[in-house]
Amino acid sequence: MSLHVELGQFLVVSAILFSLGIYGVISRKNAIMVLMGIELILNAANMNFIAFARFGVMNLSGQVVAVFVIILAAAEAAVLLAIVLNIYQQLNTVNVDEVDKLKN
């Protein structure tokens, strides 16, 4: 049987992925988990680009943007991990709600 895959199904998967990412970013205290949520969001966006490249009018530019986003995500992950590592060294925690030195 040939599985007929439409644009809508891609978008639904992407939306679920995005929601999971948001949920992770909002609900997790651990900075690493927040980072992983951000990765999910970025990948949801990538999936959309790819889908639009296949079924939409973006053509190759969709795929190029997706490659860019992957690179960007890698760079971002590297920077963020470095920050988290520093925070941990300074404050002995990676919980984002405990890092509130700018308050007051």
Next chain:
Amino acid sequence: MASMESLLIHLSLVVLFLPLAGFTLLIFFGKRIPRQDLVETGILFTALAISIYIMVQKVFFLNVPRIDLTFRWLDLGAMVGHPGFTIDLGIAIDNITAIMLVVVTLISSLVHLFSLGYMEGDVRYTRYYAYLGFFSFSMLGIVLSNNLLMMYAFWELVGISSYLLIGHWYEKKSASDAGKKAFIVNRVGDVGFFIGIMIVFTQLHTFLLTDVFGGIAAGHLSGPLLTAAGILIFCGAVGKSAQFPLHVWLPDAMEGPTPVSALIHAATMVAAGVYLVARVYPMLTAGALTVIAYIGAITAFLAATIAITQNDIKKVLAYSTVSQLGYMVMALGVGAFSAGFFHLVTHAAFKAGLFLGSGSVIYAMHHEQDMRKMGGLRKKMPITYWSFVIFSLSISGIPLTSGFLSKDNILAGSLAYGMLTGNYLIPIIGYAVVFLTAAYMFRLIIMTFHGEPRDHHAYEHAKESPKVMTIPLIVLASLSIFVFYSFNPFNPDNGWFLKAVTQPASVVPASQSYGFNQPVNLTMVDSAQAGATLAGASFVEQPAVPTAEYHEVMEEIHYPGLALSLTLALLGIFMAFFVYEWKKLDAEKLKQRVLPVYNFLYNKWYFDELYGATAVAGTMMLSKSLAWFDSHVIDGVVNGAASFTRLWSTLSGQFDHYVVDGLVNFSAWFTGLLGRGVRKVQTGKVQTYIVFALLGVIVIFYVFRQL
């Protein structure tokens, strides 16, 4: 205008401005010029030489009554059909002016010469000479002016230079006080003078004397207003010539240096009043002249009675001057114009001589002025003594002197006036003063020069003054001899002087003039034709023609009057010798017997006290009440304004503090409150922000879902 006239009038300008040039030179460059005194003295002698030339030419050779030099000083708003407003000023020379020029420059130059000795080594020597020059300039200005405005200006300049010279030794309080007194008392008269000038100007629109007389002759000013104008102008003379009731300043003015007294307060400035009356003579009504005659007579008598009791040599001479000025004024008042002016000239010579003589005595006595400490100076100072005797004979009216000629004329005039108008009081006073004059003058001579010296120390050091001081005395003494005025020692009528000085005809309406001095037919020149040319006089002065009746009376009384005055004068001299030389009558005992009268006279009729109690005290009271008004009302208003401002400031300060600051604080507090509320949202937790952002996105999607 003939070239001679033009020459004379311009020479008179030179005479006028020479002393001013000297003044300027001395005041601004005095320190850089060697022997400034000689420069100024030389200038005055030059002026004297020119003046003598002018007088000789004018009086003896020139056949023109007067030379005018007028110029248009002010010209406003002239257009076709409307003459506008113009003021002409200028100078003029007639016989009276020419003679006065010589009198002023002669006395002034002799005083300059005398001062070389008298003022030697003075602290403000240069300034003294500068002021003398300034005075001479002002006095010559009065003499030369042909209009009332310039006359008034020079009048005030004379006043200020008199003030400066009286207060020459201003370190002495009495001197500076005397200067102020002289100036203020003079101002009182000058106010009257000014009002008089303004009456004339508002009615006739001119200051030129000839135009004024022309206007009055044409009937543009008459009646009580004309009399008032005459009396008010005479007020100026009352102040300057120290007539009753403003005579009080002149004796005090003797605080100035003695040569100044001789120049200003004996010969020239005080004679300016008489000169003024002579200048405006044609416009004086019978009413005004009667007032003038009485003022003069009262002054002559009052001052003579005071003079006889004074012990200060200069005070005696001062009161004598006041008395003689009273004579001159009286003479003008009774219509004896020529006699009055004649006495002015002769008096200038002998009174200046008397003052310089007293200066010589004071110099020898080391500035001692009290006659009770003098005596016996005759042998030590022969030149001073003999010149003094000549001056005293002259002032007493003894024949062969100039004073006899002029005084006798005055007395004859007053007697004729008394007989024609019934005012016998005036000739009676006139003759009484003859006796008093002779008595006080010889009392002075005997106390000063005769008898035994009373202060031996001063007497030992006394000696005749240096030549610069005796030469002026000799010159003035010789000028007190009759030959200079008339070759006939008993009757000056045919002498050159009375031929040159003729009484101008009155221009007032016949009903307002003396009956014996009727106006003659007047020749009028159309003023528009004459214009403002050099000879711009629109009115020609005519000599007065006395009536036959007047001639008759004069003839009748001439010799009896002469005999009477001579007897009285000799009696006065005899009295002085009787009491003071031969001591047949003890002056001290006599004084005790009439002590109240003596005290009354010695204290100058209590005039100073009277004025002190009335005018001075009144002024002080007015000043005090004004000061009270100032400190209470004016200051009250000012302080009230201040406290009101303070109150207003306090109120507005409170408003600032409570309302404005309240608003500002409220807005701050409100912002704070708002901040505190909003801060709750700003948790610092990134996740919370994301929730908000997400909610926001959802809301936006929901709102824009239809698009």
